[in-house]
Amino acid sequence: MGYEISLLTFMGISIIGSLSLNLITGFCGQVSLGHVAFVGIGAYTASILTKADTPFFVALLAGMLLAGSFGVMVGLASLRVRHDFLAITTMGVNFVFLGVVRQQEWLGGELGVSSIPDPGLGKLGFLALVLGCVILVALLSLQIRRSWMGYVFEAVSGDEDTARMLGLDVSRYKLIAFALGTALAGLSGGLYAHHVRFIFPDSFAFVESITLLAMVVIGGNGSILGVIVASALLSVLPQWFQFIGDYKLLLYGSLLFIVMRFSPGGLAGLAKNIFPKSKKAFALKGNQ
Amino acid sequence: MLYLELFLQGLLQGSIYALIAVGLTLVYGLLRILHVAHAGLYTLGGYFGVLVYNSSGSLMLSGVVAMFGVGILGVIIYRLCYEAILDQPPFVPLIASIGLFIAMEELYRILFGSYGISYANPPLQQMLPLGGMYLREGEWVTILVSIILIGGLAWLSSHTRLGLAWRATVTDPQMAESFGIDPIRVRYFNFFIGSALAGTAGMIVGILNNLVEPTMGSVPSYKALAIIVLGGLGSVRGTLVAALALGVVESFGTIYLGNVLNRDAIAFVFLILVLMVRPQGMFRGI
Numbered sequence: 391m392g393y394e395i396s397l398l399t400f401m402g403i404s405i406i407g408s409l410s411l412n413l414i415t416g417f418c419g420q421v422s423l424g425h426v427a428f429v430g431i432g433a434y435t436a437s438i439l440t441k442a443d444t445p446f447f448v449a450l451l452a453g454m455l456l457a458g459s460f461g462v463m464v465g466l467a468s469l470r471v472r473h474d475f476l477a478i479t480t481m482g483v484n485f486v487f488l489g490v491v492r493q494q495e496w497l498g499g500e501l502g503v504s505s506i507p508d509p510g511l512g513k514l515g516f517l518a519l520v521l522g523c524v525i526l527v528a529l530l531s532l533q534i535r536r537s538w539m540g541y542v543f544e545a546v547s548g549d550e551d552t553a554r555m556l557g558l559d560v561s562r563y564k565l566i567a568f569a570l571g572t573a574l575a576g577l578s579g580g581l582y583a584h585h586v587r588f589i590f591p592d593s594f595a596f597v598e599s600i601t602l603l604a605m606v607v608i609g610g611n612g613s614i615l616g617v618i619v620a621s622a623l624l625s626v627l628p629q630w631f632q633f634i635g636d637y638k639l640l641l642y643g644s645l646l647f648i649v650m651r652f653s654p655g656g657l658a659g660l661a662k663n664i665f666p667k668s669k670k671a672f673a674l675k676g677n678q
Numbered sequence: 679m680l681y682l683e684l685f686l687q688g689l690l691q692g693s694i695y696a697l698i699a700v701g702l703t704l705v706y707g708l709l710r711i712l713h714v715a716h717a718g719l720y721t722l723g724g725y726f727g728v729l730v731y732n733s734s735g736s737l738m739l740s741g742v743v744a745m746f747g748v749g750i751l752g753v754i755i756y757r758l759c760y761e762a763i764l765d766q767p768p769f770v771p772l773i774a775s776i777g778l779f780i781a782m783e784e785l786y787r788i789l790f791g792s793y794g795i796s797y798a799n800p801p802l803q804q805m806l807p808l809g810g811m812y813l814r815e816g817e818w819v820t821i822l823v824s825i826i827l828i829g830g831l832a833w834l835s836s837h838t839r840l841g842l843a844w845r846a847t848v849t850d851p852q853m854a855e856s857f858g859i860d861p862i863r864v865r866y867f868n869f870f871i872g873s874a875l876a877g878t879a880g881m882i883v884g885i886l887n888n889l890v891e892p893t894m895g896s897v898p899s900y901k902a903l904a905i906i907v908l909g910g911l912g913s914v915r916g917t918l919v920a921a922l923a924l925g926v927v928e929s930f931g932t933i934y935l936g937n938v939l940n941r942d943a944i945a946f947v948f949l950i951l952v953l954m955v956r957p958q959g960m961f962r963g964i
Contacts, residue, residue, distance in 0.1 A: 415769075421768075421769050421772075467950070467953075467954065470953070470954060470957045471953050471954075472957075473768070474706075474710075474712060474768060474907070474911060475911070475953060475957060475958070475959070477712070477769075477772070478712075478903050478904060478949070479907075479949070479950055479953055481900060481903065481904075481946075482904065482947075482949045482950050483946075483950070485942045485943055485945075485946040486939075486943050486946050486947055486950070488942075488943065489939045489940045489942055489943020489944075489946075490939065490943065492940060493938060493939060493940065596900065597780075600773075600776050603769070603773065604773055604776075604777075607769055607770070607773050608773075611767075611769070637784070637788070639780055639781075639783075639784045640780075640781055640784035640785060640788065642777075642780065643776075643777045643778065643779070643780030643781030643782075643783075644777065644781045645777070646773055646774070646776065646777025646780070647759070647774050647775075647777030647778045647781060648777075649777075650770050650771070650773050650774035650777065651759060651762065651763060651774055654763055654766040654770040
């Protein structure tokens with residue numbers, strides 16, 4: 391039972407991470423290849439604070455704040471560079487984060503931060519907390535999409551220049567998307583750190599950013615339900631693949647490739663093709 | 679003297695980066711794809727080189743196999759993988775390419791073992807003095823090969839009909855097609871040339887390190903992306919300068935900033951700084 395609880399918790403944390411990226415990439419159309427850096431900022435901040443006897447929830451919040459403020463900085467960069475240039479810039483952010491963390495003694499260097507205190511909620515309690523956060527983040531995403539802001543995001547994602555010409559304050563909304571998305575990434579980081587209770591630089595390597603982006607894209611960029619399903623699948627897939635041991639990553643890579651090659655709209659696109667009437671439930675965006 | 683040596687080491691690393699990144703920038707210029715799996719082809723070049731050399735003993739033959747074998751494989755990858763998803767939003771081919779790259783790395787590991795392969799009797803290892811600088815033969819060969827290949831590429835694109843068709847297609851695919859240029863053939867050609875250059879670079883690095891391992895493409899995979907972005911995405915000239923500049927910046931950076939940031943982080947700090955000043959890369963429009 392303990393294993394299943396731990397797996398479910400991990401799944402929930404992945405869902406929060408990918409939904410947070412979905413706000414930036416799915417809704418607002420800004421491809422980020424370095425999202426896990428913000429998960430890392432949240433994780434490091436929260437765990438160092440709880441190790442200094444800060445209450446868990448305060449530490450979690452601080453992690454979100456710090457990740458969000460760094461997110462605003464990257465958002466500022468997104469006002470300057472666009473499209474593929476932005477994708478590579480955010481990839482750079484991931485490597486710079488790793489490079490800095492690896493060399494800092496007070497962040498544990500290569501060894502990372504260990505013996506992070508238990509938040510004292512019990513395994514089930516922690517799972518409940520994570521699932522609660524998943525529901526809140528999903529509801530927030532839904533709310534955003536239905537709001538005026540959601541329409542602006544969609545306009546920015548569709549055609550930035552036209553959106554600007556229509557008098558929309560594109561810069562402001564991009565910054566909001568980055569601030570929200572990265573703060574939520576910080577939340578998932580804080581939860582992650584207190585779930586595994588041991589973090590080190592490689593937990594936030596570039597390949598993890600790819601995994602997050604893969605969850606969003608395989609789910610169907612922008613589709614909330616699709617992203618949830620895809621991240622639930624992709625986060626437990628490596629566990630299921632344990633039995634094929636050596637071929638785990640080979641299968642994972644091939645899967646990414648095959649889904650993109652044969653169903654570029656992701657799971658949501660696939661579902662739309664199979665059940666045309668469910669279009670509304672999956673709420674695909676126009677550009678798919 | 680130290681400065682000169684650091685500078686030369688930087689140029690050497692830069693010319694290897696250039697061989698890898700030129701192919702990537704060719705693909706980007708023509709198709710607007712960030713072709714991450716390119717680094718998988720680079721690794722394959724290393725394997726072709728070491729396997730053929732160890733079984734035949736001829737450096738010439740292994741060079742030819744690495745170049746043409748990888749070139750042809752590049753065309754096959756385009757045909758099977760990218761052709762069908764060209765009209766999708768850019769992150770679709772990007773994720774597909776990353777998936778392909780992960781799968782390729784794993785395939786090499788399963789086929790050739792995770793510890794890598796070394797040359798049985800390593801070629802080109804002698805020190806050779808030239809103008810007061812001591813470099814290994816292999817390092818001189820690297821510089822020479824890069825100059826010849828990239829020079830050849832420049833000649834090809836400016837002095838042959840094929841090159842003309844190529845440049846026309848990059849500038850305006852529809853117009854080029856209406857003048858009777860077959861865009862599909864141009865793409866094949868593009869992937870062949872780019873992949874062959876990457877294969878050659880892989881073989882060279884295999885010789886210089888005397889080791890070919892499954893993960894040797896991981897670092898170039900993202901660093902080459904940084905280089906083509908610095909160079910202005912799709913500009914071959916920009917890519918060359920960016921590759922050499924990055925090599926030199928890294929070589930000096932690791933000496934002077936090594937205890938604050940590692941080599942990769944230095945490369946990307948440089949990238950981000952340049953992009954904040956010139957969002958279109960260093961050389962777009964020059």
